[in-house]
Amino acid sequence: MIEQQRILTTAIPGPRSRELQSRKTAAVAAGVGTGLPVYVTDGAGGIIRDVDGNQLIDLGSGIAVTTVGNGNQRVVDAVTEQIARFTHTCFMVTPYEPYLGVCEKLNALTPGDHEKRSALFNSGAEAVENAVKIARHATGRQAVVVFEHGYHGRTNLTMGMTAKNMPYKHRFGPFAPEVYRVPMAYPYRWAGGPERCAEEALRTVTDLIHAQVGEENTAAVVIEPIQGEGGFIVPPEGFLPGLAEYCREHGIVFVADEVQSGFCRTGDWFASDHEGVVPDLITTAKGIAGGMPLAAVTGRADLMDAVHGGGLGGTYGGNPVACAAALASIESMEADDLAGRARGIGKILGDRLGSLAEKHPEIGEVRGRGAMVAMELVTDPATKEPAAALAAAVNKGCHDRGVVTLTCGTYGNVFRFLPPLSVGDDLLHEAMDVLEESMDAALA
Known part of the structure; x- marks a missing residue:
């Protein structure tokens, strides 16, 4: 079992991941994109570990796939x-x-x-x-x-x-x-x-x-x-x-x-x-x-x-x-009543994102249900103009700090949160701390 802790031993991505990404470029069709090129060796609970020994908090679940968690016994x-x-x-x-x-x-x-x-x-x-x-x-x-x-x-x-x-x-x-x-x-x-x-x-x-x-x-x-x-x-x-x-x-x-x-x-x-x-x-x-x-x-x-x-x-x-x-x-x-667990995760995400929205009006809306939650970013709350560049900057900030996040939306301005339902509350709060730090940095 992987220790449920975020650990950064190198920059993200690390040297071994960068080597593998070079092989990917040479061997894999360019149309197969990669959002965060860290190469994974292990995963469990709310953590994935890469080839450089970094442990990242997973808020993507492979796009809502590993709902019961990687390594579910x-x-x-x-x-x-x-x-x-x-x-x-x-x-x-x-x-x-x-x-x-x-x-x-x-x-x-x-x-x-x-x-x-x-x-x-x-x-x-x-x-x-x-x-x-x-x-x-x-x-x-x-x-x-x-x-x-x-x-x-x-x-x-x-x-x-x-x-x-x-x-x-x-x-x-x-x-x-x-x-x-x-x-x-x-x-x-x-x-x-x-x-x-x-x-x-x-x-x-x-x-x-x-x-x-x-x-x-x-x-x-x-x-x-x-x-x-x-x-x-x-x-x-x-x-x-x-x-x-x-x-x-x-x-x-x-x-x-x-x-x-x-x-x-x-x-x-x-x-x-x-x-x-x-x-x-x-x-x-x-x-x-x-x-x-x-x-x-x-x-x-x-x-x-x-x-x-x-x-x-x-x-x-x-x-x-x-x-x-x-x-x-x-x-x-x-x-394990994972439907109930999803509601609990939704409460944590909703509360934390709601507080963040009070701090940053660029968060136009927080929405979703259970462990399927998103925030839509805008340049101006009055015009609701999509802020795709801000979303990209915050996303990169989360990645650099060891949290796997995903963007979506027709206009590329929506953050979606899809953690595995096996994630612990402490990791969720830590991930939200990282998100806030990344938002602050992107808007500084």
Whole structure:
């Protein structure tokens, strides 16, 4: 077990990491970027250790993946046992029980008590793409409605569904057709003000679908209940339930993309649970399997079973080792009440960031739920002009001081905090101290 302490033995990155980064430049395609080029050897709890012996506080969790923590003993034991038995057969050739176990858990844990089915895949993008396939097949319709600031992946279809051009879409087109984008209910930036956002956004969205797409042509509406890469945008109360009801009224499949927000991250098992929203289909990945590649589509049995035999699948989808990791991760979430832990983390982050916002008006808004929290930086609170340069400077300051932080947002001005739910309170407070020091330095 790594000592849960931030330790800086060299500058960040250290000499050994810089050597490895030179090898990366020579061997790896330039399009595969690296936000913080420290090369990791070990990780546990809220700490990752690099090749130079530095120990950094992890506020990223591999982008919301290591929710149960690196080195979670249940996951280690389950993966070790499974990998010694067999590593692959392809479920579509000769199946195995762990795949069934994951699907049964997903059917039980996801919102709603209706009859469900699940199918397993490799990545969040693959899950989203298969959700669209299922919705189109089941409805006989083609159009897919997505939202401004949304992020859904890097395949051709999911790039088309994603809002942000750079770096995700730039010069990669043409994209798949029949994808339509509508405004997101973004309270901080809604022209009519946050108090009018829910009602006005819902009316705007439904009017646009009716006039420009046609409900009878719309297979699915796909939305992140809390947007991830787009800036941790939390829609106002009432918007998601209203949107789900509109979809039900018109036979449109309501798809909740919970790739980043699922599995206890927001203080509930799924972000949809907060307002009792029951999606027709829900996509999951990231936190599902303790770092192993796994994703899923779960939904109404009539929709999932509408697809012909052989229409869903993939060689590696539901790999047995990944399934073993997922079952162990879910066991940890249940046994250790990680949803409750996420709420506790959210309280610490919210309090500390709120105090920091009182000191620095450049923090335009602190938002999020559970351990999915963000602050949006602006140059002027009156104009709300995005402060991307400030975000980059603060991010670098945190990195230099040994804290792994991530930025996001359509305008590059949002800090997102996604610590593993195994992180200790003392490390969270220390990380917030480092953040404050970095903010002070960037604004000096």
